[in-house]
Structure formats: structure tokens, C-alpha cells
Amino acid sequence: MPRILDPSPLHPPSERLRVGDCIVDVPLREVRAPASRRPQRITPKSMGVLLVLVENAGKVVSRDALLTEVWPDTLPTDDVITQAITQLRKAFGQERGDPRYIETIAKNGYRLLAPVEWLAQEEGRPGAGEREAAATFAMDVADDDVVDVVPWPAPPRRSHSELIVASSVVLVLLGLVLLFAWWRGAGGDGRATMQRDAWLQQAPPASRPYRLITSAPGFELAPTLSPDASMVAYMAVPEGQRSTAILVQTTDQSLPRQLTRPSGEAEDSAPAWSPDGREIAYVRMIPGQQCQVMVVAAGGGAERKVADCDRRSAPTFSWTPDGRGLIFGSMVTESGSTGLRILDLANGAWRAVQYRSGADDVDLSPRYSPDGRWIVFVRNGPLGDFWRLPAHGGEAQRLSKLRADVRGWDWLPDGDGLLFGRMTDGVVRLNRLDFDEGVVSDLGIDDVWTPTVALARPAAAFVQRKPYYGLFKIVLPDPRQPGVHVAEPIFPSSARDLSPMVSPDGRQLAFMSDRSGVQALWWADLADPGSLRMIAGLQPRPRYAPVWAPDSRRLMVVGVDASGDAAVFEVTPSSGQVVRLPVPVRDPAEAVYLPDPDRLLVLAAAGDGRLQLELYDRRAEPWRKLASLDDVSHVQLDKTGQRLLFARQTRAGLWEANLALDLASVRQVDNEGPAPDRYRFWSVGPDGQIAYLEQLQNCAARLRQLGNATPLPPRCLDQTRRSAPTGFSTGPGGVIYVSLAEWDGADIGFMELPSEPHKFAPGWSR
Structure with a gap:
């Protein structure tokens, strides 16, 4: 019979615990082993198995008990437990034949051998400097790359400080409530397990400015936010299917709904939310056959093809400010690559953006500024840089001298800078380009790909991937x-x-x-x-x-x-x-x-x-x-x-x-x-x-x-x-x-942005 915890006042565990020589960050599902350079992320189910073993440290936990605790109301095979144990052992750095952490009891179950200790709030964190950077989401200006920035007209600033404060309070209270529910229900009934999983996946630790809002096995990629940041669309393989489709969910982590349903070998990718929040454009690729740009209502319904594309190279695009067209980056043709072009969705006509572009220049990922006056794009990756030109065309000007492998970018809401992922020494890190200061700052978050920003509400989503x-x-x-x-x-x-x-x-x-x-x-x-x-x-x-x-x-x-x-x-x-x-x-x-x-x-x-x-x-x-x-x-x-x-x-x-x-x-x-x-x-x-x-x-x-x-x-x-x-x-x-x-896997992260990104309010800078 499940154990019922005394409902008297409790001291819930902290967000971290020590297992042997390893530190476990429960909300982020990360295990930091001494010999590993970076923490390894484990799946929610693997974390659930670990927590059950922690609760019964030194005791044998049967496979049936683990199935009941972690997979309630389902009928999985024993393979799911084997996979979870294998992932835990790898995260702990346990070598084959040396069960220092988890011991297999033949024909029975598993036992956690390593000592366990829940850590106080400040224990088990990185070194002092690294801890400060994580706690404040610091910009390490000591490593700034100075760039030449063309003078940028400063648009009027907007204040959302009250919204940020309220959102932060709500998130903290929500995390504490879910944590308390998890601790009370850790005995194993289905409702308690669901509460525990919700806390693992949703509550952000105090030292991190973001939370993960997806946790399905596999990959969730290419997020795009609705203008008010209440919804996120992304590409993933729905459960029981083989092809990628476009999924939509709320940013407070509801269950996703499948928006597109490609048939046969077709796969959907690269969603882009329209400025009015009513439609989503995306790419449908049929391997070896064709590439199509599609549009569908954000609420679902009939989809329509708006353009063909080269099946050997998917296009990059975003919406025009009025929502009547799409602006495309360079596209492959038999005679080379084109420059930026705009597709009129009403009549299917193409219009070239009037600017000078070399025959060997590849201009990708164009986006209009929040005020609609400028177009910024990335030229010539993987040693690329940001360029801008007036929205009506004209002379393109270089904004940075990074020669960087840019892995996705978007405007900051006030138009004073850009948020982008940058590959450095094999790791993608979140960066900010500041037009006024003329610097690029590393924001201190690793493994952040394809950031996307909502302009009506200062918030960002991104892919966190640690292969x-x-x-x-x-x-x-x-x-x-x-x-x-x-x-x-x-x-x-x-x-x-x-x-x-x-x-x-x-x-x-x-x-x-x-x-x-x-x-x-x-x-x-x-x-x-x-x-x-x-x-x-x-x-x-x-x-x-x-x-x-x-x-x-x-x-x-x-x-x-x-x-x-x-x-x-x-x-x-x-x-x-x-x-x-x-x-x-x-x-x-x-x-x-x-x-x-x-x-x-x-x-x-x-x-x-x-x-x-x-x-x-x-x-x-x-x-x-x-x-x-x-x-x-x-x-x-x-x-x-x-x-x-x-x-x-x-x-x-x-x-x-x-x-x-x-x-x-x-x-x-x-x-x-x-x-x-x-x-x-x-x-x-x-x-x-x-x-x-x-x-x-x-x-x-x-x-x-x-x-x-x-x-x-x-x-x-x-x-x-x-x-x-x-x-x-x-x-x-x-x-x-x-x-x-x-x-390898990828989850979607979500975070509120400072109300004034130009100043980077407390919580973003030192």
C-alpha cells in the first residue's frame, strides 16, 4: 500500500542533491559528475527513477515498484527501466562492472549504493564566479567582442517592469506549490507522480532565468512564439509517428496539439508565426521529391501551399510587418543563389529587395525590425556576420565583425539589439549584440539554439540541446x-x-x-x-x-x-x-x-x-x-x-x-x-x-x-x-x-526578458 506522508508542516528538499560524488539539479534534470566537463541532462522518467531510488537509498527497489511509481496507469515493458538505469549510470560516470552508484539485483530490481544528501540552497553549485554568473544571468563583458555598429535610431522605450515582477512572483509560488505537492505525494500514487513530473519539468531554479516547457523524448526544434508569447509552435515527431510535424502549445507547459499532419515521407519544419498571431508558415519537405512553403491557421484547419523551394536546401524566411507576405533569404537556383526576395501571399508574386549583393554572397534568416524600418540578415555563414538595410531597399551595411557560426537569431523587443546563438568551440552559447554600445556579450547560457523573441511581451524561447x-x-x-x-x-x-x-x-x-x-x-x-x-x-x-x-x-x-x-x-x-x-x-x-x-x-x-x-x-x-x-x-x-x-x-x-x-x-x-x-x-x-x-x-x-x-x-x-x-x-x-x-535530444526553453533589454535590468547584469 502506498506510504502516506504526515501532512504536518514539512521542510521540502532543495533543488539539488548530492549522490556520491555527483551533483543532481532536479528541476533541470542535470547530473554533474566530477570527471565531466558539463552536466548531462537526463529524461523526466530517468529523474523519476532516480528520485524513487534516492527515497529508498540502500534498499532494493523492485522493477514492478519502479513501473508503478514512474509509469503509473501505463503498460510499458521492462525496457523503459533498463534504458533509464543505463542513462543514470552513464550520467554518474559509472563504469561497467563497477557498481559504485546503482547496483543491479538479479531477477529483483535495483539498489542505490552511493550516499545521498539533499543540499542547502547554496551548496553543490559551481564555483563562486560561475555561481554569480548563473544567479544574475551575467554578461561577461571581459570577453566582449568589439564590433563596428552603424548608428542606430533609438525608438521609444517601453516599460514592463510590473509585468516582470508579477510573473517572477507567480513562477516562484508555482514552483513552491508543486514542490510541496511532490514531497507529500512521493509515496507512489498516480496523482502524486504526475505532480512530481510537473515540478521536474516546469519549476525554474532560482539560479536560472529560464524553464523548460517541453520534455518529450527526442527533439523539439525551431520554436516560434506568438506575438503575446502565450503560445509556442515548434517541430517534433508526434508520439506514434515517424515524420516531423508542427506542434503548438501554451508557454506555461500544457500538452501540445498537432497542427500539421504530413503524409507519407513528408516532413514539416521551420514554423514562423505571423505578426497578428493568426497564421503559421512552415516548410514541407518530401525527401528526394519536392520542397514547399505552406501556411496554416494557428488554430488549425486547411493548409495551403504558397511557394515551391529547392528540396536540396530548405529556405529561411520570416513574415513582413503587415502580415501580407514572407521575406526569404538567398535561395539556391541553377545559376547560383538569389538575394533577398518577398513573396506576396495574395497573388503569389515575387519581388526582389533592391540592394547590392555579390554573386557569391548568401544572405540568410532575414527579419524586419520591430518598427518595420530595417531588415537585418546573416551573410555568408559559417563565418557569417549581421548586416542591415532599409526596409525599402538600399545599401546594405555590416553590423558586426564576428565571422561567427550563427545558430538562429531574433530582434530584442525595443529594437536596440539582437539575441542570437553562436557556435564557439563546439558549444552554442546565447549572445546579445548591442547596437548602442557596439559590443557582443556572452549571456552565460550554454547549448542555446535558435532563440526567438515575442515583441508584444518581452519573452524568448529557444532550443536547449546538449548532444x-x-x-x-x-x-x-x-x-x-x-x-x-x-x-x-x-x-x-x-x-x-x-x-x-x-x-x-x-x-x-x-x-x-x-x-x-x-x-x-x-x-x-x-x-x-x-x-x-x-x-x-x-x-x-x-x-x-x-x-x-x-x-x-x-x-x-x-x-x-x-x-x-x-x-x-x-x-x-x-x-x-x-x-x-x-x-x-x-x-x-x-x-x-x-x-x-x-x-x-x-x-x-x-x-x-x-x-x-x-x-x-x-x-x-x-x-x-x-x-x-x-x-x-x-x-x-x-x-x-x-x-x-x-x-x-x-x-x-x-x-x-x-x-x-x-x-x-x-x-x-x-x-x-x-x-x-x-x-x-x-x-x-x-x-x-x-x-x-x-x-x-x-x-x-x-x-x-x-x-x-x-x-x-x-x-x-x-x-x-x-x-x-x-x-x-x-x-x-x-x-x-x-x-x-x-x-542527443532537445527541449524548448522559455524565459521572460528584461523590460528594458538595453539596460539589462537586475537578474540580467551584475
């Missing part, structure tokens, strides 16, 4: 013979292991990882697992993978020098020697060896975020530039074919050129892949075969050939685990080395 990747070796059988491939983990860790690059001789592996607490280059002899070590004296940039020399003795990595500038380093793994190369470019992104040791290829920023491939003779200093090629996003050497293969920034497909970069030798070898946003998902094998990784509904990591008139059948490397976006490699014999997601 962790492991390295795998996959030996593919002959496609003409029966056989099953196995994804064999290599050098496992609880960190983010990226870009596994096998040497041409197939004997060594180099990869990027933050397993040491910082982003670093790692190397190992594949025949000797004990040889794994970090290459000291180098801080690599993880955007591009390391590149091996044809003789397998050295490799090149783009990293950061002592002054913080990008530089090319040559590494000799056998000795650990690291040498900076005198590359005569300011911002190199990638460097590639050629068969001639006196020649080197460098991919570098050519201005305004555009990338240019340059060929150098390095027999004398300064190096002499021999040739160059514009509009290149990634390049690899095909030693067998004595050619260079490359992807472009402006369009989908793959191209080749000779080793001298003669323009006359450039030709397209495949027009389907890679897509511009998947420019690193391909690899050239020792035999010259080109492999491309794509993501489909029924296969999260599918491998297919490019540039072959009679390609081999595609192979599904893994049905559920996505590959990391930073590259993979193919070794002798067709052996694939790839980084796959060990733990």
Missing part, C-alpha cells in the same frame, strides 16, 4: 554478399568526440574531443588502444577536421594562437611536436596537403564571410600564392584520381578541380549532394569513392555514394543515432570511422 557523441568503427560488408555491419565503439568517453580522421595507411586515428575539459586534438595508434593521448600545446577549432598528410606522418589543424587569432598548425603525432605554419592569410579555416610537399591548399575567409580556396608555394617566405578559387566551403584531396573535390557555399552539389586549381578544370560531379548546410558530411576514401552521410526518417545516418554513374546501394549505418556534423573518414577496405550521438 554527446562517441566514436565508432564500422566495417561494411560487400554489398553484393549477405552480411550485417556492426558499429563498434572505440575510445569511449562521456564527452563530445568529433571528427574521427583515419590516416591514409589506416593505422592511426586523430579526432577532436573535450574529454579533458577543453577542446583538444587526440591521437592514437589503432593497434594499441593504450596509446591514446592528447596533443599538448594546441587549441584546435572544431569547425573543420584535422587533415592527414599523404605519408601518414603528419597532420594539419586550424587552431588558435596565443593572441586568439586563427592559425594553421602542423602536428607530428609520434613525437607530439606542434609547429605553426607561416600561412599568409588572416583567417584560415582549413588546410590540405597535396602530393607535392612544396604546395599547400588553404581555405580562408576572403572578406564578408566568403570562403576562398588558395594554392601556395611554400618553398620560400612569404609563401607565394599560385591560384585561387571562390565559393568553396570544404575541400578534400582524391589522391587516387589526382584531383580536388569541394563543396560550395551557394549551392548544393559536389565539384572537382585539378591540383593546380585551373578554372578550366572545374566541373560538377554530383548535383544532389552535399546540401550547403551539410557541407562536411562527405568523405573521399583511399580508392577515390565519395561517401555522403544523410539523415532520413527511417535511418538517422545513411551512407550513399556521390559522383558515381552506377552507385552502390545506400547503407544505413545507424537507424536512431545521428552523425556529428563535423566530418567522418573512410579507411582502407571501406572501414568507416564516424562520430554518432550517444545521447
Whole structure:
């Protein structure tokens, strides 16, 4: 019979507890292990299992009891418990065969062995400086990037301080009420479990300015807020379905309702809420067939197609201020990319925005300012910057000098700045661009993607995603013979292991990882697992993978020098020697060896975020530039074919050129892949075969050939685990080395913004 707690006055637990050497943040569902650089987020059900084990610490809890407590009124299989226990053990850093935290009692259940302690409010938090930053949502102005900002007309300011105070009080009271209900009902009846889950998912801790409003397994992505911030629409895979659809829910965390219902293999994504709150535009993609821009009433109903788009590259767009049209970023065409264009929804007519744009410029994610006077967009990612132009057209002006990988952005409500996600050393962090001060400030929140802002009410939503990747070796059988491939983990860790690059001789592996607490280059002899070590004296940039020399003795990595500038380093793994190369470019992104040791290829920023491939003779200093090629996003050497293969920034497909970069030798070898946003998902094998990784509904990591008139059948490397976006490699014999997601998911976060973002009120600044 469930235990009933005494309803006399209680002292509820704090938001954190210590389990062994680990700190558990219950509202955020995060476990911070001593050896892990970042906390790991667990699912609500895994947290429910942990809390039951904590309540019965040292005692055996049967599987039936766990099912009753955590999955009431449902009929799940025992697999759900196994998955939850596995995730908890991984979060605690428990190794196989060493049950320091959770012990399995054969044919019975589980027992929590580690000591448990609920912590006082200030215990178990990060260090003092980090704690202050979290508690106040600080802007670390010491690390500000100074940018050139065009003078910006200051619109009248609006005050919402009373609304912010009231909302904060309500949220705190709601959290305490739910916490009390959870503590009283922890005995296990269904109502108590639901109260506990609601608290876990909804109540924000005092040290965080946001709360998570979704918690379903899998991914909730691309949020868009209604103008009053009462509703959020996002893309996700509804329960029991296989395709992504658009879901809508309130921002106080109600159950979502499915707004769109794509049929067959179609998938819906990229929702955008109209200014009047009545409609939502989105993209419907049918793999291998077509791409469509759709509009549907926010309350549901008949959907309508308003435009076609290129199926190889989904468009970026937002609404015009009057709600009568959509403004699109550059779109791929057979002759290259277009500039900004506006679609009139009433008659389907297109109108080009009148401004100057280069043939190789890619202008994405355009948005009108809150007062409708300006258009701001991102030009030429992944080394992109913010640009603006008058809403009626005119001269585009650069707002920042970031050369950043921007992962979504939106205007702040008063129009004095932007809120955006920025990829830095493999982590997306929330940033603010301030027009008046001329700085970009890191706001101190990690793993924040695609922020969106409601203008009528100062509030923001975003995706919080913390993927962790492991390295795998996959030996593919002959496609003409029966056989099953196995994804064999290599050098496992609880960190983010990226870009596994096998040497041409197939004997060594180099990869990027933050397993040491910082982003670093790692190397190992594949025949000797004990040889794994970090290459000291180098801080690599993880955007591009390391590149091996044809003789397998050295490799090149783009990293950061002592002054913080990008530089090319040559590494000799056998000795650990690291040498900076005198590359005569300011911002190199990638460097590639050629068969001639006196020649080197460098991919570098050519201005305004555009990338240019340059060929150098390095027999004398300064190096002499021999040739160059514009509009290149990634390049690899095909030693067998004595050619260079490359992807472009402006369009989908793959191209080749000779080793001298003669323009006359450039030709397209495949027009389907890679897509511009998947420019690193391909690899050239020792035999010259080109492999491309794509993501489909029924296969999260599918491998297919490019540039072959009679390609081999595609192979599904893994049905559920996505590959990391930073590259993979193919070794002798067709052996694939790839980084796959060990733990990956995404939830929607929501937070109130300061009433005057320009000043960043208390709770946002120090």
C-alpha cells in the first residue's frame, strides 16, 4: 500500500542533491559528475527513477515498484527501466562492472549504493564566479567582442517592469506549490507522480532565468512564439509517428496539439508565426521529391501551399510587418543563389529587395525590425556576420565583425539589439549584440539554439540541446554478399568526440574531443588502444577536421594562437611536436596537403564571410600564392584520381578541380549532394569513392555514394543515432570511422526578458 506522508508542516528538499560524488539539479534534470566537463541532462522518467531510488537509498527497489511509481496507469515493458538505469549510470560516470552508484539485483530490481544528501540552497553549485554568473544571468563583458555598429535610431522605450515582477512572483509560488505537492505525494500514487513530473519539468531554479516547457523524448526544434508569447509552435515527431510535424502549445507547459499532419515521407519544419498571431508558415519537405512553403491557421484547419523551394536546401524566411507576405533569404537556383526576395501571399508574386549583393554572397534568416524600418540578415555563414538595410531597399551595411557560426537569431523587443546563438568551440552559447554600445556579450547560457523573441511581451524561447557523441568503427560488408555491419565503439568517453580522421595507411586515428575539459586534438595508434593521448600545446577549432598528410606522418589543424587569432598548425603525432605554419592569410579555416610537399591548399575567409580556396608555394617566405578559387566551403584531396573535390557555399552539389586549381578544370560531379548546410558530411576514401552521410526518417545516418554513374546501394549505418556534423573518414577496405550521438535530444526553453533589454535590468547584469 502506498506510504502516506504526515501532512504536518514539512521542510521540502532543495533543488539539488548530492549522490556520491555527483551533483543532481532536479528541476533541470542535470547530473554533474566530477570527471565531466558539463552536466548531462537526463529524461523526466530517468529523474523519476532516480528520485524513487534516492527515497529508498540502500534498499532494493523492485522493477514492478519502479513501473508503478514512474509509469503509473501505463503498460510499458521492462525496457523503459533498463534504458533509464543505463542513462543514470552513464550520467554518474559509472563504469561497467563497477557498481559504485546503482547496483543491479538479479531477477529483483535495483539498489542505490552511493550516499545521498539533499543540499542547502547554496551548496553543490559551481564555483563562486560561475555561481554569480548563473544567479544574475551575467554578461561577461571581459570577453566582449568589439564590433563596428552603424548608428542606430533609438525608438521609444517601453516599460514592463510590473509585468516582470508579477510573473517572477507567480513562477516562484508555482514552483513552491508543486514542490510541496511532490514531497507529500512521493509515496507512489498516480496523482502524486504526475505532480512530481510537473515540478521536474516546469519549476525554474532560482539560479536560472529560464524553464523548460517541453520534455518529450527526442527533439523539439525551431520554436516560434506568438506575438503575446502565450503560445509556442515548434517541430517534433508526434508520439506514434515517424515524420516531423508542427506542434503548438501554451508557454506555461500544457500538452501540445498537432497542427500539421504530413503524409507519407513528408516532413514539416521551420514554423514562423505571423505578426497578428493568426497564421503559421512552415516548410514541407518530401525527401528526394519536392520542397514547399505552406501556411496554416494557428488554430488549425486547411493548409495551403504558397511557394515551391529547392528540396536540396530548405529556405529561411520570416513574415513582413503587415502580415501580407514572407521575406526569404538567398535561395539556391541553377545559376547560383538569389538575394533577398518577398513573396506576396495574395497573388503569389515575387519581388526582389533592391540592394547590392555579390554573386557569391548568401544572405540568410532575414527579419524586419520591430518598427518595420530595417531588415537585418546573416551573410555568408559559417563565418557569417549581421548586416542591415532599409526596409525599402538600399545599401546594405555590416553590423558586426564576428565571422561567427550563427545558430538562429531574433530582434530584442525595443529594437536596440539582437539575441542570437553562436557556435564557439563546439558549444552554442546565447549572445546579445548591442547596437548602442557596439559590443557582443556572452549571456552565460550554454547549448542555446535558435532563440526567438515575442515583441508584444518581452519573452524568448529557444532550443536547449546538449548532444554527446562517441566514436565508432564500422566495417561494411560487400554489398553484393549477405552480411550485417556492426558499429563498434572505440575510445569511449562521456564527452563530445568529433571528427574521427583515419590516416591514409589506416593505422592511426586523430579526432577532436573535450574529454579533458577543453577542446583538444587526440591521437592514437589503432593497434594499441593504450596509446591514446592528447596533443599538448594546441587549441584546435572544431569547425573543420584535422587533415592527414599523404605519408601518414603528419597532420594539419586550424587552431588558435596565443593572441586568439586563427592559425594553421602542423602536428607530428609520434613525437607530439606542434609547429605553426607561416600561412599568409588572416583567417584560415582549413588546410590540405597535396602530393607535392612544396604546395599547400588553404581555405580562408576572403572578406564578408566568403570562403576562398588558395594554392601556395611554400618553398620560400612569404609563401607565394599560385591560384585561387571562390565559393568553396570544404575541400578534400582524391589522391587516387589526382584531383580536388569541394563543396560550395551557394549551392548544393559536389565539384572537382585539378591540383593546380585551373578554372578550366572545374566541373560538377554530383548535383544532389552535399546540401550547403551539410557541407562536411562527405568523405573521399583511399580508392577515390565519395561517401555522403544523410539523415532520413527511417535511418538517422545513411551512407550513399556521390559522383558515381552506377552507385552502390545506400547503407544505413545507424537507424536512431545521428552523425556529428563535423566530418567522418573512410579507411582502407571501406572501414568507416564516424562520430554518432550517444545521447542527443532537445527541449524548448522559455524565459521572460528584461523590460528594458538595453539596460539589462537586475537578474540580467551584475
